[in-house]
Amino acid sequence: MMKTTNPLKEENVPLVEINNLKKSFGSNQVLKGFNLKLYPNENVVILGKSGSGKSVLIKCLVGLNDIDEGEVKVIGRSIPDMERDELDIIRSEVGFLFQGSALYDSMTVRENLLFPLRRHPERMKGQNEDELVLSALRSVGLEHTLELMPAELSGGMKRRIALARMLILKPKIILYDEPTSGLDPITSNEIIKLMFSIQKELNTASLIITHDMDCARVISSRIIVLQDGINYAEGTYDDLSRSEDPKVKAFFKEIQIF
Amino acid sequence: MEFPKSLYDFFEEVGELSRFAGRFFQVAFSRPFESKELIKQCYIIGYKSLFLVAVTGFIMGLVLTLQVRPTMVEFGAVAYMPRMIGISMVREIGPMITALICAGKIGSSIGAELGSMKVTEQIDAMEVSGTNPFKYLVVTRVWAAILMLPLLTFVADAVGLFGSYLIESSKGSVSFYQYYNYVFSSLVFGDIIPATLKTFFFGFAIGIVGCYKGYTSNKGTEGVGKAANSAVVTASLLLFIIDFIAVMVADIFWEI
Ligand SMILES: Nc1ncnc2c1ncn2[C@@H]1O[C@H](COP(=O)(O)OP(=O)(O)OP(=O)(O)O)[C@@H](O)[C@H]1O
Ligand SMILES: [Mg+2]
Numbered sequence: 001m002m003k004t005t006n007p008l009k010e011e012n013v014p015l016v017e018i019n020n021l022k023k024s025f026g027s028n029q030v031l032k033g034f035n036l037k038l039y040p041n042e043n044v045v046i047l048g049k050s051g052s053g054k055s056v057l058i059k060c061l062v063g064l065n066d067i068d069e070g071e072v073k074v075i076g077r078s079i080p081d082m083e084r085d086e087l088d089i090i091r092s093e094v095g096f097l098f099q100g101s102a103l104y105d106s107m108t109v110r111e112n113l114l115f116p117l118r119r120h121p122e123r124m125k126g127q128n129e130d131e132l133v134l135s136a137l138r139s140v141g142l143e144h145t146l147e148l149m150p151a152e153l154s155g156g157m158k159r160r161i162a163l164a165r166m167l168i169l170k171p172k173i174i175l176y177d178e179p180t181s182g183l184d185p186i187t188s189n190e191i192i193k194l195m196f197s198i199q200k201e202l203n204t205a206s207l208i209i210t211h212d213m214d215c216a217r218v219i220s221s222r223i224i225v226l227q228d229g230i231n232y233a234e235g236t237y238d239d240l241s242r243s244e245d246p247k248v249k250a251f252f253k254e255i256q257i258f
Numbered sequence: 259m260e261f262p263k264s265l266y267d268f269f270e271e272v273g274e275l276s277r278f279a280g281r282f283f284q285v286a287f288s289r290p291f292e293s294k295e296l297i298k299q300c301y302i303i304g305y306k307s308l309f310l311v312a313v314t315g316f317i318m319g320l321v322l323t324l325q326v327r328p329t330m331v332e333f334g335a336v337a338y339m340p341r342m343i344g345i346s347m348v349r350e351i352g353p354m355i356t357a358l359i360c361a362g363k364i365g366s367s368i369g370a371e372l373g374s375m376k377v378t379e380q381i382d383a384m385e386v387s388g389t390n391p392f393k394y395l396v397v398t399r400v401w402a403a404i405l406m407l408p409l410l411t412f413v414a415d416a417v418g419l420f421g422s423y424l425i426e427s428s429k430g431s432v433s434f435y436q437y438y439n440y441v442f443s444s445l446v447f448g449d450i451i452p453a454t455l456k457t458f459f460f461g462f463a464i465g466i467v468g469c470y471k472g473y474t475s476n477k478g479t480e481g482v483g484k485a486a487n488s489a490v491v492t493a494s495l496l497l498f499i500i501d502f503i504a505v506m507v508a509d510i511f512w513e514i
Contacts, residue, residue, distance in 0.1 A: 119388035
């Protein structure tokens with residue numbers, strides 16, 4: 001497997017650092033002191049039950065959710081303290097793959113890819129925008145969809161277009177919110193392969209939310225189990241698969257009906 | 259007596275809507291202007307409602323003339339018909355019909371569009387790609403509605419008066435030129451200015467309510483339908499309130 005753990009990681013500066021993060025919605029306490037460090041070249045998988053606050057967590061990382069308490073730092077900068085202009089600069093370094101792809105329904109594939117590019121003209125570095133769009137589409141194998149509308153695409157194609165849209169700014173950190181959910185095993189595999197090739201090409205660090213244990217097994221350098229609003233358990237896939245804790249075991253065991 | 263829950267919700271909603279409108283004014287005049295999106299929205303809003311507004315205006319012109327004419331004949335005041343229709347069309351029926359149609363057509367489609375963008379995280383996606391979605395989506399749509407409503411009202415007025423002319427010329431013997439001459443000579447600034455000014459407010463109300471409902475809609479596809487529906491209801495109610503206030507204010511300034 002192409003696992004990319006970095007033996008020197010303790011000496012590196014973390015790209016993402018979360019300390020004692022707390023977040024509630026009304027009386028619903030979702031995160032109750034979560035901690036995380038993401039180092040260069042790492043792939044950290046976050047496991048957690050539905051509704052455990054995984055999406056909320058990564059939205060805090062790009063300022064889509066305010067936080068109640070704690071520290072959230074991306075590339076050394078504190079996210080909650082930033083003004084919009086500064087935040088936009090950090091955000092351009094962070095790719096976000098949304099749970100439902102979140103392609104703009106009213107725009108063609110081409111316009112979808114151009115959208116982030118036009119907002120960050122400094123990233124074009126004199127290159128032609130159509131060239132950049134095409135090369136991003138080529139990297140996910142969907143050049144022929146250039147003029148299609150999102151409604152004309154299948155779920156797997158949408159996911160790949162969303163990947164291309166995220167890649168076009170060449171981010172340093174990628175946040176994947178359930179990249180393989182709702183896809184058949186074959187398409188899931190294609191997405192996972194794409195995630196690998198992206199990492200190789202751009203040298204990214206990623207935070208991956210998934211329920212897909214196959215995906216977690218092949219891609220993770222480290223797994224964090226998010227349960228009851230905290231890091232319930234942490235370790236490599238092999239560590240956690242041998243765990244005796246029932247809440248951790250629940251993610252690894254085969255489905256038992258009876 | 260306990261404060262009724264529905265009344266409490268009502269005031270809470272009014273407060274939230276006002277805050278949303280306040281947010282609009284904070285950024286409505288500042289750079290960057292999303293001019294491309296604004297032009298696109300003006301086109302969509304204007305074009306989408308043009309046919310409906312014209313047809314409704316035309317029918318209102320026909321019906322109004324048919325309904326009013328017998329009474330005017332009875333009073334021997336049939337010569338006042340163009341004037342009477344002109345004033346009621348320009349002052350009240352044109353603006354109101356246009357606004358109500360737009361509330362149904364534009365208000366609901368903005369509510370549904372932004373609602374589904376919210377639910378499917380498209381608004382979040384815009385936010386992280388360096389765009390202020392409030393400016394890109396809300397400010398452009400509200401401005402487009404403010405700019406388009408007066409134009410659509412003008413169309414409704416013109417087509418409505420034409421409808422009225424058709425009835426008049428079939429019953430009496432007034433020429434097209436004569437008829438319009440009558441109408442325009444009877445209209446004064448006190449008719450036209452307040453009527454036009456209020457259409458800007460109508461546009462604002464339709465745009466802001468549609469955006470508010472969509473932008474703040476709850477998760478789930480059910481939330482989208484609700485957003486569209488309550489955008490129409492709230493906007494229509496607001497239109498009548500604005501109309502009432504506008505007429506009162508105009509009454510003070512122009513002493514009609
Ligand atoms: N904007 C919001 N307003 C109120 N509550 C919210 C909001 N966003 C999330 N929540 C609540 O926070 C909790 C965690 O939601 P989240 O979307 O992070 O779950 P998740 O772990 O991503 O689940 P899934 O695997 O189903 O995507 C849920 O109880 C949800 O109701
Ligand atoms: Mg989620």
